[in-house]
Amino acid sequence: MNVLLWHVHGSWTTAFVQGPHTYLVPVLPDRGPDGRGRARTFPWPASVLELAPDQLRDAPVDLVVLQRPHEAELAERWLGGRRPGRDVPAVYLEHNAPDGAVPATRHPCADRDDLVLVHVTHFNRLFWDNGSTRTAVIEHGIVDPGHQYTGHVPRAAVVVNEPVRRGRTTGTDLLPALSEAAPLDVFGMGTQGLARHLGLSDERCRTEELPQAGLHTAMARRRLYLHPVRWTSLGLSLLEAMHLGMPVVALATTEVVEAVPGDAGVLSTRPEVLARAARTYLHEPLAAAEDGARARRAALERYGLKRFLEDWERLMEEVIP
Known part of the structure; x- marks a missing residue:
């Protein structure tokens, strides 16, 4: 089967392309957002092929996985007039929780009868207004990085992209108080200048x-x-941390409350509770390792790659005539 999808989210796509199909990924000369081609920093199998728009025109495509609203028009144009959902089976994959006036946020694919709207979390499906469109939830799957946890560096890891720009959404404003409980190492794109922005020492x-x-x-x-994010779908970095065997300290918001069991870390909507938990883990490395081991077991059971790929296979069988 030939599956057309854009390289939008590297971590999610890395799991998806581990399946048994051929994956067609558009590529443009500038490798911009609509034509990134194959990943440069993730290991993708040889079954992922880069195709330029002129190569897609006559390419056999069995399924289109749309991930952004404008991709439907791009796909129709690059596939020589074949319309996703009408001439080629299609699903729309929603990675994100809604923004804005959330209780009334209508999904761009609401009230469509020609595709399936797939959410990556039950939280997403609950909070989007999907209208009459058929929906499904296929929870994340992670390519297991292995139980690498040592925890010998007495600091908290935070993974977030562009924390200064995204501000309260990613809980950036909570970091100064939390850093008093445990010094922070913040990983991600656009993190340069964060300490200066927050008035914190290196x-x-x-x-x-x-x-x-x-x-x-x-x-x-x-x-x-440490996961201080107020509003998101479900950070893949959180699931990766659990796979690594790390204990989790996180805001009890969005899908996190479903993903992290109570014996794998500490969840709360009270920052002072999170600070206390971080301080405890800092001073009790054995407890941190034990909770991290339970986090790994929970993540493997719920967010393992095998289950993820099997869920997608079942949906593809339903969608493709």
Whole structure:
């Protein structure tokens, strides 16, 4: 089967392309957002093929996985007039929780009868107004990085992209108080200047941008994983931290309350509770390792790659005539 999808989210796509199909990924000369081609920092199998728009025109395509509203028009144009959902089976994959006036936020694919709207969390499906469109939930799957946790660095790992720009959404404003409980190592794109922005010393808040393989190694050396995000779908970095064997300290918001069992870390909507938990893990490395081991077992059971790929296979069989 030939599956057309854009390279939008590297971590999610890395799991998806582990399936048994051929994956067609658009590529443009500038490798911009609509034509990134194959990943440069994630290990993708040889079954992922880069195709330019002129190559897609006559390419056999069995399924289109749309992930952004404008991709439907792009796909129709690049596939020589074949319309996703009408001429080619299609699903729309929603990675994100709604923004704005959330209780009334209508999904761009609401009230469509020509595709399935797939959410990556039950939280997403609940909070989007999907109208009459058929929906499904296929929870995340993670390519297991292995139990790498050592926790020998007595600091908290935080993974977030563009924390200064995204501000309260990612809980950036909570970091100064939390850094008093445990010094922070913040990994992600656009983290440069974060300590200065928050008025923190380099000791209390360090930042670094690493490729995926290096990121996992660096995270696993830290004593705990801190997830201060107020509003998101479900951060894949949180699930990766659990796979690594890290204990979790996180805001009890969005899908996190379903993903992290009570014996794998501490969840709360009270920042002072999170600070106390981080301080405890910092001073009790054995307890941190035990909770991290339980986090790993829970993540493997619920967010393992095998279950993820099997869920997608079942949906594809339903969608493709």
